[in-house]
Amino acid sequence: MTKYGAFPGSRPRRLRTTPAMRRMVAETRVHPADLILPAFVREGIDQPVPIEAMPGVVQHTRETLKKAAVEAVEAGVSGIMLFGVPEDAKKDAAGTVGTDPDGILQVAIRDVRAEVGDDLVIMSDLCLDEYTDHGHCGVLDADGRVDNDATLERYAEMAQVQADAGVHVVGPSGMMDGQVGVIRDALDQTGHEDVSILAYTAKYSSAFYGPFREAVGSSLKGDRKTYQQDPANVRESMRELALDLEEGADMVMVKPAGPYLDILAKVAESVDVPVSAYQISGEYAMVEAAAEKGWIERDKAILETLTGIKRAGASTILTYWAVEAARALR
Numbered sequence: 001m002t003k004y005g006a007f008p009g010s011r012p013r014r015l016r017t018t019p020a021m022r023r024m025v026a027e028t029r030v031h032p033a034d035l036i037l038p039a040f041v042r043e044g045i046d047q048p049v050p051i052e053a054m055p056g057v058v059q060h061t062r063e064t065l066k067k068a069a070v071e072a073v074e075a076g077v078s079g080i081m082l083f084g085v086p087e088d089a090k091k092d093a094a095g096t097v098g099t100d101p102d103g104i105l106q107v108a109i110r111d112v113r114a115e116v117g118d119d120l121v122i123m124s125d126l127c128l129d130e131y132t133d134h135g136h137c138g139v140l141d142a143d144g145r146v147d148n149d150a151t152l153e154r155y156a157e158m159a160q161v162q163a164d165a166g167v168h169v170v171g172p173s174g175m176m177d178g179q180v181g182v183i184r185d186a187l188d189q190t191g192h193e194d195v196s197i198l199a200y201t202a203k204y205s206s207a208f209y210g211p212f213r214e215a216v217g218s219s220l221k222g223d224r225k226t227y228q229q230d231p232a233n234v235r236e237s238m239r240e241l242a243l244d245l246e247e248g249a250d251m252v253m254v255k256p257a258g259p260y261l262d263i264l265a266k267v268a269e270s271v272d273v274p275v276s277a278y279q280i281s282g283e284y285a286m287v288e289a290a291a292e293k294g295w296i297e298r299d300k301a302i303l304e305t306l307t308g309i310k311r312a313g314a315s316t317i318l319t320y321w322a323v324e325a326a327r328a329l330r
């Protein structure tokens with residue numbers, strides 16, 4: 001048959017004929033151990049509080065958080081990323097509860113560590129926005145601007161109290177310049193040289209964080225554009241990446257995930273450390289909302305988003321579907 005004869009000379013469809021064939025030739029597999037569960041724990045509640053914009057996700061009580069951690073272990077999930085939600089009255093300009101050894105996040109780290117030990121990698125958000133009354137990720141100067149270097153001093157203290165509480169990995173998410181280096185020093189100087197840093201390396205200023213702000217009861221007015229990255233930029237991420245590695249990041253993260261797969265692929269190509277991607281609250285909410293309306297098939301859509309993130313180069317994925325997806329993948 002000639003090259004342009006009546007029949008195609010090459011038939012890629014042969015490798016798509018049966019489920020077994022497709023499974024055999026699949027280039028990407030999502031494994032439960034790739035997944036990390038972000039979880040919220042709120043002070044002063046005795047029942048979990050549903051988060052309206054994230055159907056199926058709750059603000060945990062200390063007790064239900066422990067149960068969630070056990071479920072994550074049983075499902076084969078690798079890690080849990082903890083976010084603390086203090087009582088509103090305890091928020092102040094400096095985010096004092098973020099460095100209180102009895103602050104909600106530190107208490108939750110101790111609870112989870114006591115419950116599951118080393119069976120789960122226990123991670124903590126290292127940022128001030130959950131604790132400040134103005135809702136910014138740092139402390140403010142006299143003109144109301146986020147003060148980078150004064151914030152670094154607070155982050156150093158946070159690293160120490162979180163490590164003292166027993167966390168395995170801290171996740172600095174505030175996008176302050178120099179944060180990874182300062183945190184590494186603080187950990188090393190306080191005998192926590194084994195505590196790892198998962199650096200939020202390329203964290204974009206995203207509209208998709210909306211539901212998270214409800215999840216942590218954030219009082220932020222305005223935006224985070226003077227510290228989080230502009231969605232238009234790629235080179236800036238490569239610069240942040242070089243700095244984080246130089247300052248001692250053990251793992252790096254790209255966030256959000258879905259709208260930034262090009263950044264994820266580029267970061268993954270150029271590093272020799274594990275790369276995480278954070279599928280954030282708005283990505284979760286979009287799928288849940290469309291599924292609720294009957295506009296997409298929920299379970300298939302979820303798996304497709306996770307496969308796409310893995311295919312782009314993520315070693316691990318932070319996702320609110322971690323436990324459910326891990327069970328489905330087993």
Ligand code: PBG
Pocket residue numbers: 125127128129130137173174208209210211212213224279280281282
């Ligand atoms: C900052 C932080 C945020 C998220 C994780 N860490 C919010 C922000 O930067 O505004 C967002 C996570 C999500 O949207 O799921 N502490």
